[in-house]
Amino acid sequence: MSSTRSQRGRVIVVSGPSGVGKGTLVRKLLENSDFPLELSVSATTRSPRAGESHGVAYWFLSREEFLQRRERGEFLESFEVYPGGALYGTLKQTVDDAVKQGKWVLLEIDVKGAKSIVEQIPEAITIFIEPPSIEELRKRLEGRATESPEELAKRLAQAQEEIQQAGFYRYRVLNDNLDDAYAKLVDILQNHQDA
Numbered sequence: 363m364s365s366t367r368s369q370r371g372r373v374i375v376v377s378g379p380s381g382v383g384k385g386t387l388v389r390k391l392l393e394n395s396d397f398p399l400e401l402s403v404s405a406t407t408r409s410p411r412a413g414e415s416h417g418v419a420y421w422f423l424s425r426e427e428f429l430q431r432r433e434r435g436e437f438l439e440s441f442e443v444y445p446g447g448a449l450y451g452t453l454k455q456t457v458d459d460a461v462k463q464g465k466w467v468l469l470e471i472d473v474k475g476a477k478s479i480v481e482q483i484p485e486a487i488t489i490f491i492e493p494p495s496i497e498e499l500r501k502r503l504e505g506r507a508t509e510s511p512e513e514l515a516k517r518l519a520q521a522q523e524e525i526q527q528a529g530f531y532r533y534r535v536l537n538d539n540l541d542d543a544y545a546k547l548v549d550i551l552q553n554h555q556d557a
């Protein structure tokens with residue numbers, strides 16, 4: 363496969379409960395695969411975690427700025443992912459620019475966001491990353507140690523609901539063994555290359 367061959371732009375949506383390994387798998391794809399991928403940097407009102415920088419992990423905005431930009435129609439989709447929590451949203455300009463350049467733009471977003479994207483872009487490739495179990499999910503989140511116990515409980519509660527929506531996605535990938543999950547993702551993307 364040649365990464366220089368020009369390709370039609372694509373929108374790829376990756377969802378799955380918090381802690382399932384979306385970020386890990388997406389990073390691996392960006393670093394190791396040959397697809398013309400570009401990660402869509404979302405905006406959020408949550409605080410940065412240690413090591414997260416503005417414009418790389420997210421555009422970290424105040425709630426006021428987020429709401430102003432939403433009012434101006436700058437988001438393709440935006441949601442309060444966890445009840446009563448931070449806002450997250452995909453910027454229209456980011457997706458439009460990437461698709462125009464023939465990139466495969468990766469959106470790592472929640473189930474509500476994914477449904478909104480599919481309404482607007484029915485040809486989007488949707489992938490749900492599944493955990494081996496809720497217990498394993500808890501272990502991964504505890505191991506990552508980035509959330510308070512209250513935030514972790516919220517994320518696990520939401521996980522149950524999200525997993526029930528997995529059937530909405532075109533593809534489902536079990537992230538038990540990381541290398542197997544990665545190989546499956548590459549396989550899915552390979553099947554979407556121009557002939």
Ligand code: ADP
Nearest residue numbers: 380381382383384385386502506537538539540
């Ligand atoms: P998400 O982006 O879905 O919230 P992360 O990519 O941050 O999840 O992964 C959560 C934690 O689980 C991280 O500490 C990561 O190293 C670990 N992890 C990811 N995939 C696996 C796997 N297949 N087996 C064990 N641990 C994993």
Ligand code: 5GP
Nearest residue numbers: 380404405441443450451452470471472475
């Ligand atoms: P985190 O706070 O762990 O970075 O992300 C929490 C959740 O927010 C993840 O499930 C992630 O997929 C989702 N998320 C991140 N960015 C967006 C976005 O732009 N839109 C939507 N709808 N969800 C997002």
